[in-house]
Amino acid sequence: MMQDQSENQTVDMMLNMGPQHPSTHGVFRMELQIDGEKIIDVKPHIGYLHRGSEKLSEGEQYHQVVTLFDRLDYLANFNNELVYCMAVERLLEIEPSKRTEYIRLILCELNRIASHLLYVGTIGLDAGAMTPALFSFIGRDRIQTLFESISGARMMHNYFKIGGLRQEVPEDFVQTVKNIIPSIRKDIDETEKLLTFNEIFLSRTKDIGLITAEQAINYGLTGPCLRGSGVAYDVRKSEPYSVYKDFDFDIPVGLDGDCWDRHWVRVKEMHESLKIIEQAINNLPDGDVESPLGRRLIRPAAGEVYVKAENPRGEIGVYLVSDGTDKPYRLKVRPPSFCNLSAIQLLLKNSWIADSVVILGSLDIVLGEVDR
């Protein structure tokens, strides 16, 4: 019987990758159907980190939900807190003070840089380069030390409050931010020199994991994954929220939509974020950061809002339904990583096993917000 078949015939094999695999960036499992080294089919499995954050928030009062948002995308805590606070503020029809908005924006952009620095380090590890991770963590540490001086925590800050900030920033905040900007710029440049145009890195990422603009939009990709395919879509520009319209910055876009383009977009974005921080810190208004609501219990009128913002990983949306009580009736988060990861089947089909690690790394997922 065996001799009848072609000599080149091989048997497909199932390979299980994850959930405790270091390159899956968390608890993510893929069932790879492989023929030799080639991936025939992929079946992604998520949900290992499902904590029911959306359901939990239905049992918490409005001001308590902020802590749950810290734990969604745990690498961009401030950005998550911002979008939730914006949603409730819109529901309550209140506006935070100008100083609050500026401080929020500075912290969000610093958080974006910290998140992207971690990405640059991990994509290096995925592609086999150890050193960039060590360098990028120096820069990330600078930012986290600053965060610690403001909120008391390096992650999970719980610093933004509905309508304001939990407390005033330290006295030396402006000077510290001004001091660390050149150091961070140096850190980014050093990391980039090690990686971006490195010949081995280029061969590992160029023309790997291609996705066209039409496909990316159809799969709901946003953030650097979409911009890598050449679509200049950024919520900060298209529908400016907070005080983003006061600032001058560009949206870097890629050309081909491969892993290297997604990497390049993120590196360029860090420089744009620094531009925003420089403008904001030089024009930081004086005033109060106290919420106009004071310490009152929050009871918005019945209604619903859909608010979106640009996170380091893409567009985050919050759909909040209120029934007039002190707890949300329904809170739905549109997590950017969830949509970005849904394209994994398309990206991995007909690629090599070795590339699958780099492709997954280039999507830069955080399982905390994929599973919620």
Add this chain to the structure above:
Amino acid sequence: MEDKSEVNPEGSSGDEQPNPAVTKLKEKLDSNFANLGFTYFMTDSIPSVLVPKESLHDLCQFLNEDVLYDSKMLSCMAGVDYIDYCQIFYVLYSIENNFTVGVKCNSEYGLKIPTVSDIWKAADWYEREIHDLYGIEFDGNEDMSPLLLYDGFEGYPGKKDFPFYDYQEY
């Protein structure tokens, strides 16, 4: 004064003054979908339409292909449990025209909603998530295996009658 403790599933709009964006959407859709029982209103700042589930797929196809609305991206898809029925909220976005439009569809529990995963691939995972949390079936989407929950999980944790502080042994 209306009772504030009651949820108004048709959004925060009033009957007072129809928003120009809503009027525009109504005029556009009336040419193709007249007398099908559509309701138009604003959801926050998004012009929205509540459709019966028979016309849902046709409407989504129309909005996806229409030059003006050009909803090439399914931004978000949320299920909301209103005790008697489940409401699915689709947020459609056009990158080209920077325009958002909302589509809502009510479904009683136990009935099927047509899938839109043939129009937007993004809908696939959203539909599986809604199936996990609310038990809504999507007609035409074959793979309804649990996404966020595990195989064999009992009940639908998104629904209001699911016990809040209860847990199941895995």
